[in-house]
Amino acid sequence: MVKYPIKKTQTNQTRTSVANRGMDLEEAINQTNQFYIDNDVAYIYKKPIPIQVVKVDYERRSAAKISEAYYKVPSTTDYNGLYKGRYIDFEAKETRTKTSFPLKNIHPHQVIHLHNVIRHGGIGFVIVHFTLLGRSFLLDASYLVDFYERGKTGRKSIELSEFETYGHELKEAYVKRLDYLSIVDQVYFK
Amino acid sequence: MVKYPIKKTQTNQTRTSVANRGMDLEEAINQTNQFYIDNDVAYIYKKPIPIQVVKVDYERRSAAKISEAYYKVPSTTDYNGLYKGRYIDFEAKETRTKTSFPLKNIHPHQVIHLHNVIRHGGIGFVIVHFTLLGRSFLLDASYLVDFYERGKTGRKSIELSEFETYGHELKEAYVKRLDYLSIVDQVYFK
Numbered sequence: 001m002v003k004y005p006i007k008k009t010q011t012n013q014t015r016t017s018v019a020n021r022g023m024d025l026e027e028a029i030n031q032t033n034q035f036y037i038d039n040d041v042a043y044i045y046k047k048p049i050p051i052q053v054v055k056v057d058y059e060r061r062s063a064a065k066i067s068e069a070y071y072k073v074p075s076t077t078d079y080n081g082l083y084k085g086r087y088i089d090f091e092a093k094e095t096r097t098k099t100s101f102p103l104k105n106i107h108p109h110q111v112i113h114l115h116n117v118i119r120h121g122g123i124g125f126v127i128v129h130f131t132l133l134g135r136s137f138l139l140d141a142s143y144l145v146d147f148y149e150r151g152k153t154g155r156k157s158i159e160l161s162e163f164e165t166y167g168h169e170l171k172e173a174y175v176k177r178l179d180y181l182s183i184v185d186q187v188y189f190k
Numbered sequence: 191m192v193k194y195p196i197k198k199t200q201t202n203q204t205r206t207s208v209a210n211r212g213m214d215l216e217e218a219i220n221q222t223n224q225f226y227i228d229n230d231v232a233y234i235y236k237k238p239i240p241i242q243v244v245k246v247d248y249e250r251r252s253a254a255k256i257s258e259a260y261y262k263v264p265s266t267t268d269y270n271g272l273y274k275g276r277y278i279d280f281e282a283k284e285t286r287t288k289t290s291f292p293l294k295n296i297h298p299h300q301v302i303h304l305h306n307v308i309r310h311g312g313i314g315f316v317i318v319h320f321t322l323l324g325r326s327f328l329l330d331a332s333y334l335v336d337f338y339e340r341g342k343t344g345r346k347s348i349e350l351s352e353f354e355t356y357g358h359e360l361k362e363a364y365v366k367r368l369d370y371l372s373i374v375d376q377v378y379f380k
Contacts, residue, residue, distance in 0.1 A: 051239075051259070053259075066258070068255065070253055075235075080270070116233040117233065117272065120271075120275065121276070122277070
């Protein structure tokens with residue numbers, strides 16, 4: 001293990017404050033994915049963020065500078081890759097509400113994307129982290145699609161109790177920060 | 191079929207000139223992928239280009255403007271998705287040389303990425319288009335890895351004759367512009 005200098009440890013402590021839990025989820029997943037890669041368990045990686053480039057300066061040939069660009073609405077998810085020979089794809093989201101996950105946090109294109117993934121035989125899900133509760137759930141994309149459809153005419157969120165019923169709670173640990181593949185094993189490879 | 195106005199047809203004709211063949215390969219693949227999606231044959235899509243964002247202006251809340259950013263060296267490939275339940279992943283490259291494909295056209299990280307893909311049970315390959323010959327080949331990632339290894343001490347390119355021996359030639363067509371899945375069927379699903 002790497003021994004952190006004192007300053008770094010302080011940064012880590014700050015990071016666990018409620019205000020920064022957001023960054024923590026992504027970091028927990030990134031660290032977990034790196035653990036999976038280092039130990040050759042799976043090959044799952046983060047996709048680049050989609051950006052619309054408008055203007056590029058070619059003053060220096062070695063490093064073209066993008067001087068005007070905008071974030072695009074994501075049409076796919078954050079993570080994908082391979083586990084035990086299967087395609088795996090998921091989005092990680094968090095919410096500060098305590099009783100439900102608002103569906104506006106997920107873009108329609110991402111729901112369609114995950115639907116396409118499972119229709120074509122892949123494993124697709126969302127990981128939702130309730131920051132104020134400190135609880136995380138894995139929810140299969142088929143349920144996400146159903147709840148999203150329901151949201152068109154009815155409730156525009158997924159209840160915490162629905163995550164408890166249809167999802168699978170993830171536990172945060174030290175080395176494998178958010179060992180979601182142990183749950184994937186139970187749900188998709190049993 | 192969509193009937194193009196005259197102006198559009200002229201643009202298409204210009205596009206087939208040698209100088210613009212580069213754009214044509216990407217466009218041929220994008221059009222083919224769209225055909226696969228529209229006909230529910232496969233779900234294969236282009237990943238965003240990786241960009242390192244340095245500075246963002248938040249003057250207007252609605253559209254944060256990225257005012258300084260740089261293209262990153264790609265660590266993965268251009269395309270991935272699902273076909274017949276399997277993970278599929280590839281990079282598309284072209285060369286203006288007539289007798290070989292220089293390996294410097296592919297980043298080391300992309301070779302490692304494709305190696306990881308096949309090691310974890312996915313389908314991985316490169317599509318190489320010889321623009322001046324008008325010929326395209328699909329080459330399985332295992333051969334790419336071998337030729338890349340050879341390049342560390344020896345020849346830093348893959349011969350056209352090696353594509354003919356170890357690869358599979360792709361034919362350009364009208365609707366399914368570059369119907370690479372017909373070759374994928376032969377190579378990976380026979």
